[in-house]
Amino acid sequence: xxxxxxxxxxxxxxxxxxxxxxxxxxxxxxxxxxxxxxxxxxxxxxxxxxxxxxxxxxxxxxxxxxxxxxxxxxxxxxxxxxxxxxxxxxxxxxxxxxxxxxxxxxxxxxxxxxxxxxxxxxxxxxxxxxxxxxxxxxxxxxxxxxxxxxxxxxxxxxxxxxxxxxxxxxxxxxxxxxxxxxxxxxxxxxxxxxxxxxxxxxxxxxxxxxxxxxxxxxxxxxxxxxxxxxxxxxxxxxxxxxxxxxxxxxxxxxxxxxxxxxxxxxxxxxxxxxxxxxxxxxxxxxxxxxxxxxxxxxxxxxxxxxxxxxxxxxxxxxxxxxxxxxxxxxxxxxxxxxxxxxxxxxxxxxxxxxxxxxxxxxxxxxxxxxxxxxxxxxxxxxxx
Numbered sequence: 001x002x003x004x005x006x007x008x009x010x011x012x013x014x015x016x017x018x019x020x021x022x023x024x025x026x027x028x029x030x031x032x033x034x035x036x037x038x039x040x041x042x043x044x045x046x047x048x049x050x051x052x053x054x055x056x057x058x059x060x061x062x063x064x065x066x067x068x069x070x071x072x073x074x075x076x077x078x079x080x081x082x083x084x085x086x087x088x089x090x091x092x093x094x095x096x097x098x099x100x101x102x103x104x105x106x107x108x109x110x111x112x113x114x115x116x117x118x119x120x121x122x123x124x125x126x127x128x129x130x131x132x133x134x135x136x137x138x139x140x141x142x143x144x145x146x147x148x149x150x151x152x153x154x155x156x157x158x159x160x161x162x163x164x165x166x167x168x169x170x171x172x173x174x175x176x177x178x179x180x181x182x183x184x185x186x187x188x189x190x191x192x193x194x195x196x197x198x199x200x201x202x203x204x205x206x207x208x209x210x211x212x213x214x215x216x217x218x219x220x221x222x223x224x225x226x227x228x229x230x231x232x233x234x235x236x237x238x239x240x241x242x243x244x245x246x247x248x249x250x251x252x253x254x255x256x257x258x259x260x261x262x263x264x265x266x267x268x269x270x271x272x273x274x275x276x277x278x279x280x281x282x283x284x285x286x287x288x289x290x291x292x293x294x295x296x297x298x299x300x301x302x303x304x305x306x307x308x309x310x311x312x313x314x315x316x317x318x319x320x321x322x323x324x325x326x327x328x329x330x331x332x333x334x335x336x337x338x339x340x341x342x343x344x345x346x347x348x349x350x351x352x353x354x355x356x357x358x359x360x361x362x363x364x365x366x367x368x369x370x371x372x373x374x375x376x377x378x379x380x381x382x383x384x
Contacts, residue, residue: 004305010072013054017076020049026081033206033356036199037164038089040122046090047119060101061114067242070094071249071304078253079260081353084360085205087250092161095243096123096169099184099235103227112167112186124165126156126187126213127236136171136236137179141215143172145222150174150185152218155197162211163199165189170215171232179233184226193218204359240369241312244321245304247368251328251361252296255335258357259289262339265346282342289335296331300324319381322374329365336361 004010024045032038046052055070056062074087093116100108115121129139141154152172159168167188175181187194193216200210227235263286266277276282303320310317336358340347347354365371 002301002305004068005072005301010069013069014072014076016049017051017073018080020046020051021077021080021082024049025077025086029081029083029086029207029356033085036201036206037209038086038207040164042090043122044119047117052090052119053117056097056101056117060109061117063117067245067307068304071246071301074246074249075253075256078250078257081257083205083207083356084250084254084364085208085356088160088205089208092125092165093117093123094246095125095160095239096165096167098239098242099169099226099232100186102235102238105226107223108186108226121166122161122164124159124161124168126159126162126168126170128156128158130155130157130212137182137233138177139171139173139182141170141172143174143183143185143220145174146219148222149219150222150225152185152187152193152215152220154215156213156215157211158200159211159213160208162213163196163209168213169226171236174232175230181230182232182236183229184232184235185220186224186226187215187218187220191218191220202363204356204362206356206359238312241307241318241321243368244325244374245300245307247364248296248300248321248324248328249304251325251332251364252293252300254357254361254364255289255293255296255328255332258332258336258339258354259286259293261354261357262286262289262342265343276342285338285342289338292331292334296324296328299327315381319378322369322378322381325368326365326371326374326378329371332361332364 043052050063051073053061053063054065054073055067058064077087097113097116100113112123116123127136129141131140141152141156143150143152167186170185170187172183172185173181174183195214196211197214198212200212202210266282266286267275269276303324306317306320339354340358343352343354346352349355
């Protein structure tokens with residue numbers, strides 16, 4: 001293992017996040033899943049503890065650190081009994097803010113980035129539409145310039161934190177068809193004509209609210225444009241490396257937690273007078289689960305380390321992120337399936353933690369680019 005992941009500072013960070021998760025999250029997670037959302041206070045509590053803005057520059061209100069530090073936070077939360085649903089909701093700003101930060105718009109940073117990283121606001125990203133997800137270049141929500149405003153009409157769906165969010169960084173069509181006509185606008189939730197059409201119920205990620213949004217002649221100030229008009233597609237694409245690596249970390253982190261739970265259960269559960277772990281078939285399952293998890297972690301961590309030194313537009317890094325995500329997703333899908341099997345009937349009960357990970361893992365091969373889309377992209381990058 002690279003020593004970058006176990007410096008004294010990062011070991012201290014890992015321990016602190018695990019303690020925070022065990023104290024502030026684990027006792028309440030089941031209730032939050034029943035509620036269908038996280039309490040807004042959790043954002044402020046996490047920010048006060050210093051864990052909400054890890055990996056963001058101090059000059060925009062962040063806690064400092066880099067992508068690797070943010071990955072350590074993800075690993076630690078999952079190791080302590082958190083979930084990817086928790087992380088999707090608590091850290092939705094990881095997909096809502098980077099475009100704003102990258103453009104260096106001081107006004108937007110002051111109005112949206114700083115308060116969000118302080119836990120005072122919640123942001124979301126609006127890209128997916130009822131008619132399509134991965135095909136970003138063909139989105140239909142339109143924004144027409146009218147004086148010093150844009151008038152927005154259209155709809156978005158599957159928007160993480162869309163119910164609770166105060167603003168949505170929204171991909172809209174401001175120009176012609178195709179990727180060259182897309183822009184990003186920050187749209188305030190309280191804007192007239194902006195409504196949450198539905199709060200969506202899901203297979204997993206129960207504590208993460210997900211919404212369908214509707215825009216009916218919503219007037220958005222022109223100063224809320226992120227970057228250049230018709231330059232939004234490139235802003236979205238540039239963030240995919242970070243998002244995919246983040247999902248890969250969630251995947252192998254969940255796999256490790258599921259393996260740990262299954263191993264502990266196999267040691268304490270007696271079958272026919274002997275611990276379950278004494279059965280060769282169970283030991284072999286655990287070995288295979290360990291092997292796939294370790295391989296996914298090594299591959300992803302290597303890509304994360306490269307991302308610290310490589311431009312996000314580098315084709316080789318894009319390939320690394322795509323492969324890391326697919327390998328990690330394949331690993332977690334295998335591991336959570338086998339973990340439930342080790343638990344037997346108890347693994348099928350809502351009261352068991354492994355049930356949550358089994359449900360939550362299924363979205364990881366869909367969000368951030370479906371596995372099939374990732375394979376096709378990898379083929380192109382490899383020249384096949």
